[in-house]
Amino acid sequence: MKNYSHRTRTLVTGGVGFFGSHLCERLLNDGHDVICLDNFFTGPVNLGNPGQFTMIELAETIKALTGSKSELIHKPLPTDDPKQRQPDIRLAREAMGWEPAITLEHGLKPTIEYFEQLLD
Numbered sequence: 530m531k532n533y534s535h536r537t538r539t540l541v542t543g544g545v546g547f548f549g550s551h552l553c554e555r556l557l558n559d560g561h562d563v564i565c566l567d568n569f570f571t572g573p574v575n576l577g578n579p580g581q582f583t584m585i586e587l588a589e590t591i592k593a594l595t596g597s598k599s600e601l602i603h604k605p606l607p608t609d610d611p612k613q614r615q616p617d618i619r620l621a622r623e624a625m626g627w628e629p630a631i632t633l634e635h636g637l638k639p640t641i642e643y644f645e646q647l648l649d
Contacts, residue, residue: 538562545569570624577616578629584614590634594641 539556543549544565556563582590588601621627 536560536562538564540564540566542566546571572620574621574624575616575618576621576627576629577618578631578633579615579618580629580633581613581615582633587633591637591641594634594637 539561541549541553541556541563544553544563545567549565549567553563553565585601591597592599592601618627618629
């Protein structure tokens with residue numbers, strides 16, 4: 530009887546897809562114990578925040594949070610500029626029960642801190 534106590538147990542998520550199935554096969558061939566987990570969900574999922582705001586509102590929020598005195602310069606929009614910047618997150622809600630939990634301002638604060646540290 531073989532002693533398998535030295536075998537590594539590996540969890541492969543997305544194991545039924547092309548890469549996952551090949552990874553599982555390779556690991557099994559190499560003597561690993563493999564647990565394959567997959568919910569068979571395919572396709573891109575938008576994890577954006579559906580809160581709508583204009584680019585001017587974004588710029589003004591950044592100015593207020595940073596104390597910037599920068600002047601906003603208005604130029605014509607590119608012809609391919611999106612008219613709506615509001616992601617559709619229905620699929621994330623339905624398939625994963627996901628909702629955004631961070632407000633724009635709350636997300637901008639650590640981003641601003643990060644860039645301030647880079648510039649110091």
